[in-house]
Amino acid sequence: MIKVENLGKSFYIHHLKRSIPAVRGIGFEVRAGEFLGIVGKSGSGKSTVLKSIYRTYLPEAGQILYDSAAFGTLDLVRADMRKMIYLRKNEIGYVSQFLNILPRRSALELVEKALWEMNAEGEEANRIAKETLRHFGLPEALWDNYPLNFSGGEKVRLNIARAVVKRPRLLLLDEPTASLDDASKYKVREAIEKLKQNGTTMIGIFHDLVFMEGLCDRIYDMERAEESVPPDAQPFAHARSS
Amino acid sequence: MTQWEKPVLTLKNFNKTFGNGCSFCKDKPENLKGGCCPKCRTIYACRDVSLCVYCGEVVGIVGESGSGKSTLMQALYFDSEPTDGEYYLDAYKNGERNIFADSRRQQKWVRNMLLGMVYQNPVMGLKMHFSAQSNIAEKMIAAGNRDVHSMVARGNDLLERVSIPPARRKDNPCNFSGGMQQRVQIAKALANEPPVLLLDEITTGLDLSVQADVLELIQKIQRANRNSILLVSHDLSVIRMLADRTVVMRNGQIIEEGLTDQILEDPQHPYTQQLVYSLL
Ligand SMILES: Nc1ncnc2c1ncn2[C@@H]1O[C@H](COP(=O)(O)OP(=O)(O)OP(=O)(O)O)[C@@H](O)[C@H]1O
Ligand SMILES: Nc1ncnc2c1ncn2[C@@H]1O[C@H](COP(=O)(O)OP(=O)(O)OP(=O)(O)O)[C@@H](O)[C@H]1O
Ligand SMILES: [Mg+2]
Ligand SMILES: [Mg+2]
Ligand SMILES: [Zn+2]
Numbered sequence: 001m002i003k004v005e006n007l008g009k010s011f012y013i014h015h016l017k018r019s020i021p022a023v024r025g026i027g028f029e030v031r032a033g034e035f036l037g038i039v040g041k042s043g044s045g046k047s048t049v050l051k052s053i054y055r056t057y058l059p060e061a062g063q064i065l066y067d068s069a070a071f072g073t074l075d076l077v078r079a080d081m082r083k084m085i086y087l088r089k090n091e092i093g094y095v096s097q098f099l100n101i102l103p104r105r106s107a108l109e110l111v112e113k114a115l116w117e118m119n120a121e122g123e124e125a126n127r128i129a130k131e132t133l134r135h136f137g138l139p140e141a142l143w144d145n146y147p148l149n150f151s152g153g154e155k156v157r158l159n160i161a162r163a164v165v166k167r168p169r170l171l172l173l174d175e176p177t178a179s180l181d182d183a184s185k186y187k188v189r190e191a192i193e194k195l196k197q198n199g200t201t202m203i204g205i206f207h208d209l210v211f212m213e214g215l216c217d218r219i220y221d222m223e224r225a226e227e228s229v230p231p232d233a234q235p236f237a238h239a240r241s242s
Numbered sequence: 243m244t245q246w247e248k249p250v251l252t253l254k255n256f257n258k259t260f261g262n263g264c265s266f267c268k269d270k271p272e273n274l275k276g277g278c279c280p281k282c283r284t285i286y287a288c289r290d291v292s293l294c295v296y297c298g299e300v301v302g303i304v305g306e307s308g309s310g311k312s313t314l315m316q317a318l319y320f321d322s323e324p325t326d327g328e329y330y331l332d333a334y335k336n337g338e339r340n341i342f343a344d345s346r347r348q349q350k351w352v353r354n355m356l357l358g359m360v361y362q363n364p365v366m367g368l369k370m371h372f373s374a375q376s377n378i379a380e381k382m383i384a385a386g387n388r389d390v391h392s393m394v395a396r397g398n399d400l401l402e403r404v405s406i407p408p409a410r411r412k413d414n415p416c417n418f419s420g421g422m423q424q425r426v427q428i429a430k431a432l433a434n435e436p437p438v439l440l441l442d443e444i445t446t447g448l449d450l451s452v453q454a455d456v457l458e459l460i461q462k463i464q465r466a467n468r469n470s471i472l473l474v475s476h477d478l479s480v481i482r483m484l485a486d487r488t489v490v491m492r493n494g495q496i497i498e499e500g501l502t503d504q505i506l507e508d509p510q511h512p513y514t515q516q517l518v519y520s521l522l
């Protein structure tokens with residue numbers, strides 16, 4: 001489904017005349033239906049990898065080969081911007097820890113909006129949106145409220161609902177559980193398990209290794225990759241060669 | 243791969259200068275100081291600007307004051323003549339005719355039927371001493387409508403959509419608040435259901451809650467009609483909220499363009515970095 005090869009990214013800050021290195025020589029492959037977990041200490045470049053896949057960041061080296069349903073295999077590093085927009089609306093979802101939302105949209109509207117982007121309209125969008133919110137355990141009383149006032153766990157579940165309602169083929173999860181208590185984490189984990197059962201391909205970053213247990217098919221360790229360990233010594237190598 | 247979708251609006255190598263240029267500045271962009279010739283004072287307001295807008299897409303334009311944003315918008319709306327360039331709309335002669343090279347009459351038709359404009363300054367977009375209703379009717383008359391009843395009905399409908407209460411619809415915009423004036427401009431821009439909207443700083447000068455109203459309105463309209471929108475704003479939060487793609491202008495030129503979140507989170511050009519870091 002997606003193959004990252006020799007990905008490199010640094011940030012050149014012009015007024016400091018300085019480059020901040022973020023990642024270098026990153027490579028992994030995720031097949032359809034698999035869940036790859038990314039681990040590494042803070043600052044090791046985990047988010048940078050996901051944001052490079054989503055084109056929020058422009059990588060400077062390497063390629064990201066993605067098998068798109070609409071366009072066939074294409075390199076996300078160089079893909080046309082309009083194709084990237086299409087893929088974001090239809091194939092690739094991104095869930096961050098932060099809820100970047102419009103201040104005056106109700107939870108229900110936000111999920112509906114995600115559906116409109118995929119051309120589901122009116123009644124149908126409304127019905128699917130409600131189903132999805134229920135599915136992720138957001139109490140009905142909250143549907144018409146502004147998420148600004150939601151608890152951390154509710155925000156995350158709404159965030160996931162928004163991404164998942166589009167049934168993305170590939171879902172990128174950037175520490176969606178970072179700020180949650182155990183009960184909320186458990187609900188998020190349940191949600192992710194359901195997605196996995198439905199065959200969604202996922203790449204996820206989680207601080208909490210215990211949380212990932214039994215969820216990930218393989219783990220990619222940022223630091224070991226940066227040390228350029230030979231491919232067969234990498235923790236995921238056995239799965240790739242099988 | 244062949245083109246998989248067709249732009250609704252295409253602008254190619256658009257130039258607009260104020261002044262005639264001299265031997266020092268003509269074809270010597272390196273001699274310009276901030277888009278202006280230090281010798282003959284000719285202003286190169288837009289230089290080689292090329293851009294596309296696709297169906298249902300919102301393209302943001304950001305850039306400092308004087309970078310040529312309004313000049314660009316006004317040329318697209320035929321308020322001013324281009325110095326140079328090509329302009330195509332998919333809805334006009336199948337996108338095969340350079341509208342800049344077409345007759346004044348054809349340009350007027352395009353302006354009335356295919357475009358809606360909201361000016362930075364409401365004075366430019368509204369007749370301040372005609373009622374809100376008449377302002378909207380004016381645009382419909384320009385499109386050939388002669389039926390008073392249907393125009394009144396449609397005017398009411400539009401003013402309803404932008405939340406101008408019935409009691410105020412016969413009042414003149416000069417007595418309206420800034421937010422109300424912008425909303426009347428928006429209603430007017432929508433009068434003939436144009437596929438393309440040109441929005442120049444629609445929230446500037448409005449207080450925050452009114453800004454939110456106007457933005458919400460634009461989103462609603464865009465969703466319902468799937469308009470393609472060119473949106474000028476110096477407010478990056480407006481751009482973040484509405485634009486799929488963003489173009490950065492400086493001294494009359496496009497210096498960077500990309501997906502909006504990429505422009506805001508991984509800006510490449512020194513000027514874009516300055517803009518993003520200082521405003522966030
Ligand atoms: N937009 C940016 N501009 C400049 N530098 C950045 C940007 N994003 C990330 N970096 C830098 O790149 C490096 C990797 O950051 P990244 O956010 O990918 O790390 P991470 O592994 O996700 O860390 P954490 O676990 O703390 O979230 C850091 O040094 C960071 O400062
Ligand atoms: N009619 C005119 N005659 C002469 N110069 C003009 C005219 N209109 C605009 N200019 C000049 O062209 C340049 C671009 O102006 P423009 O209004 O397009 O900037 P802008 O990007 O919209 O700025 P702002 O953010 O302040 O609205 C400026 O230097 C301006 O002074
Ligand atoms: Mg991170
Ligand atoms: Mg302007
Ligand atoms: Zn000169």
